Amino acid sequence: MKSMLRFTKMHGLGNDFVVIDGVRQDVQLDAECVRRLADRHFGVGCDQLLLVEPARSADTDFRYRIFNADGGEVEQCGNGARCFARFVRDQGLTDKSAIRVETAGGVIVLHVGDDGDVCVDMGVPQLEPALIPFLAPQRAAAYTLEHDGVDYRIGAVSMGNPHCVLRVDAVDTAPVATLGPALEHHPRFPARVNVGFMQVLARDHIRLRVFERGAGETLACGTGACAAVVAGRLQGWLDAQVRVELPGGTLRIDWAGEASPVLMTGPATRVFEGSIVL
């Protein structure tokens, strides 16, 4: 039976989303439906689809589910979290300025600023290989990853979702389109992986491009920015506060190190509202 679904199109620095209110709408999504909504020719088009649901526990305000354009449900989305916060406030679903949200990757706390930016406590990065998941004998600040006869030096971090970070001399000429998909599917990342290409300009300033798991290269990746700063700090290249310059714009990432949470601050933009027949 066909049904009409209302949605809001949003983006975080060009990483774009279809956001759906699953609080006031009865929404049943399967992978095929997500792929169709995400399709830039036959659907609305987006990198990820975000589904807002009622909280399932007393200590959170909402549940937030994230689906990549390939239809797969994933644990976390940083740019999406900022758009989520803007959405629930704009839609009158909450008037809180600190919003606790359950995700498949853990609880995150969103702080909506008066300046329009949103600061997200993305939680403590996970560095144990088995929990990333990444196949390695033990935890290290950096690993050697072999692919096609070449040894790459990488950082491996989970922000709830898995990230592999490589340092490059220049992001503009980095082999994102070829090495990105190859490493996304590397057998040592059993859940696949997001692949970040990081150029260090200063101890408080990097450029970053990310080939995202399940979506391809995006204009920005919030969890990728967090993972790059964590990997860079663990290798001694970066300070506690870093400007991360992505193709779609700049995020501020703060990480005091080790057991501290990673804080991500940046904008969230609403583009248009719409409805679609499913």
Ligand SMILES: N[C@H](CCC[C@H](N)C(=O)O)C(=O)O
């Ligand atoms: N592609 C990611 C999910 C979206 C993350 C990204 N859009 C962000 O802003 O963090 C994954 O499969 O883990």
